[in-house]
Amino acid sequence: MKHITLLAVAALSASGVIPAQSAFAQSATLDKIEASGTITIGYRESSIPFSYLDDTQQPIGFSIDLCARVFERIEAELGIDELKIEKIPVNSSNRIPIIQNGTVDLECGSTVNNAQRQEQVSFSVATFMTEPTWLVRSDSGFGGSADLAGQTVVVTQGSNAVGFAQSLNAEQGLNLNIIQARDHAESFLTLGTGRAVAFLEDDILLAGLRATSPEPEAFSLVPSGFASTPYALMFAKDDAEFKALVDDVLSGLMASGEFVEIYNKWFTQPIPPNGENLAFPIGDALQEKIDNPSDAID
Amino acid sequence: MFDVLFRQAPDGQLYIDWIWSGLGWTLLLAFFGWWIAFVLGVVVGVARTMSNPVIASLGRAYVEIFRNVPLLVQMFLWYFVMPELLPTQIGNAIKQIPPPWGSFWPALICLSLYTSARVAEQVRAGIEALPSGQREAAAALGLSTGRTYRLVLIPQALRLIVPSLTSEVMGIYKNTSVALTIGLLELTAQARAISEATFQTFVAFAAATIIYLLLALCAYQLMIFIDERVRIPGTEVKRAKQSLHRLLFRKSGAST
Numbered sequence: 330m331k332h333i334t335l336l337a338v339a340a341l342s343a344s345g346v347i348p349a350q351s352a353f354a355q356s357a358t359l360d361k362i363e364a365s366g367t368i369t370i371g372y373r374e375s376s377i378p379f380s381y382l383d384d385t386q387q388p389i390g391f392s393i394d395l396c397a398r399v400f401e402r403i404e405a406e407l408g409i410d411e412l413k414i415e416k417i418p419v420n421s422s423n424r425i426p427i428i429q430n431g432t433v434d435l436e437c438g439s440t441v442n443n444a445q446r447q448e449q450v451s452f453s454v455a456t457f458m459t460e461p462t463w464l465v466r467s468d469s470g471f472g473g474s475a476d477l478a479g480q481t482v483v484v485t486q487g488s489n490a491v492g493f494a495q496s497l498n499a500e501q502g503l504n505l506n507i508i509q510a511r512d513h514a515e516s517f518l519t520l521g522t523g524r525a526v527a528f529l530e531d532d533i534l535l536a537g538l539r540a541t542s543p544e545p546e547a548f549s550l551v552p553s554g555f556a557s558t559p560y561a562l563m564f565a566k567d568d569a570e571f572k573a574l575v576d577d578v579l580s581g582l583m584a585s586g587e588f589v590e591i592y593n594k595w596f597t598q599p600i601p602p603n604g605e606n607l608a609f610p611i612g613d614a615l616q617e618k619i620d621n622p623s624d625a626i627d
Numbered sequence: 628m629f630d631v632l633f634r635q636a637p638d639g640q641l642y643i644d645w646i647w648s649g650l651g652w653t654l655l656l657a658f659f660g661w662w663i664a665f666v667l668g669v670v671v672g673v674a675r676t677m678s679n680p681v682i683a684s685l686g687r688a689y690v691e692i693f694r695n696v697p698l699l700v701q702m703f704l705w706y707f708v709m710p711e712l713l714p715t716q717i718g719n720a721i722k723q724i725p726p727p728w729g730s731f732w733p734a735l736i737c738l739s740l741y742t743s744a745r746v747a748e749q750v751r752a753g754i755e756a757l758p759s760g761q762r763e764a765a766a767a768l769g770l771s772t773g774r775t776y777r778l779v780l781i782p783q784a785l786r787l788i789v790p791s792l793t794s795e796v797m798g799i800y801k802n803t804s805v806a807l808t809i810g811l812l813e814l815t816a817q818a819r820a821i822s823e824a825t826f827q828t829f830v831a832f833a834a835a836t837i838i839y840l841l842l843a844l845c846a847y848q849l850m851i852f853i854d855e856r857v858r859i860p861g862t863e864v865k866r867a868k869q870s871l872h873r874l875l876f877r878k879s880g881a882s883t
Binding site for chain 1: 808
């Protein structure tokens with residue numbers, strides 16, 4: 330039916346009766362996917378369990394699985410048999426520019442949805458709720474942000490944790506020395522070798538790094554006092570049709586219970602490559618988002 | 628276009644202050660890195676040309692190690708691995724050096740050793756380019772090896788290699804950006820930070836690019852100046868000045 334419509338449109342526009350129009354007048358992303366038969370996604374290399382490399386250096390994870398459901402819908406919608414998937418590694422610093430310039434159509438990682446970023450890109454409904462937390466050595470005795478006064482802490486360059494650490498420093502006068510490492514793996518190494526006493530990042534990313542480390546019990550999570558923020562899939566701004574498609578897929582998964590299955594596969598069961606179990610059940614904030622899918626940020 | 632740099636950043640300063648801070652670290656690292664690299668490079672380059680096989684092999688090993696291992700890997704080794712290999716007390720003391728100095732010293736050591744290996748090769752080439760008669764005449768005059776090098780060979784060799792050292796000088800300024808991987812917030816790291824905070828990636832990196840270009844041009848001009856001052860007369864390459872018109876329209880064979 331769609332193809333006949335397209336043919337008719339093409340024939341009529343060629344005769345000058347109606348102006349030529351693309352099938353998805355409002356969605357540059359879907360047009361591009363249809364024209365090339367390829368979708369390009371961005372993945373993270375060490376954002377366990379959302380998007381990370383397994384031992385064959387292929388990206389796997391919770392966000393990758395959600396994106397796979399989106400691909401199935403796109404294949405159905407565009408009538409493509411086998412959508413080719415290009416995968417590009419991204420990191421905290423380049424994930425937004427790479428969406429803006431169109432290199433990546435959909436970022437399947439661990440990106441926080443906030444007002445500032447919404448000026449540059451669009452987000453799907455929330456796929457996860459997270460809280461910035463400190464990762465410290467269990468034997469260090471730190472119980473909260475105030476205990477870290479005068480200490481050296483580490484954050485990842487480009488993460489919103491940099492802003493949190495700096496604002497915490499300014500507001501509470503903690504006089505922190507803040508090391509900014511290149512990515513989460515380097516930040517964890519900075520903590521592990523004793524160069525810093527605490528690593529500020531979203532709780533789930535810390536849980537993942539801890540679980541895959543040689544001695545998980547050596548590290549503990551300590552609340553920082555910051556509020557929960559939503560993770561979501563990220564794509565180009567002003568593409569309402571693509572957003573509607575992605576949101577529809579995610580809402581459908583949440584309503585049918587498949588979302589909870591995918592969640593449990595990655596958060597409460599052993600995950601590759603070493604079979605660690607994050608033991609991170611669905612929290613209240615996320616349950617609320619599953620019951621009422623929303624991309625609100627508050 | 629660059630007005631975003633004059634807005635206030637989350638930590639209270641202006642974004643342009645982040646750029647100046649980054650530039651300061653770049654210049655500090657490159658300036659001291661260059662001098663250490665130059666001194667070490669001359670020493671190792673001389674060692675490579677000596678007739679004593681032990682010294683020559685040590686020089687060769689030094690150059691091969693520091694030139695062939697990628698700079699990024701060397702940075703990581705100095706920052707993460709070196710404190711673990713030292714005795715625990717010293718290692719812990721090193722690890723407790725607060726940022727940014729905790730990142731600066733490993734970056735300085737790494738960059739200096741890497742560049743010194745390259746300078747050593749240039750110095751070796753310069754010494755080997757001298758006619759063998761120089762060494763023989765010095766021996767005939769009764770100069771010891773040390774004095775031969777100090778009074779005859781090195782002064783000439785260094786003046787010969789000034790043009791090729793120019794690329795090493797420009798290179799060390801650019802290689803300082805690798806230090807961002809160990810947490811030193813030099814110019815490239817600050818450009819990334821501004822890009823992440825303001826999402827104006829083009830502006831942030833354009834500013835950094837322009838500054839790197841200006842640094843390179845300054846370094847280049849300085850080296851040309853030094854070259855003109857210390858050049859050995861008779862070793863310049865004579866170039867016939869040809870106008871474009873002549874080049875295009877005169878038949879071949881025309882020259883000044």
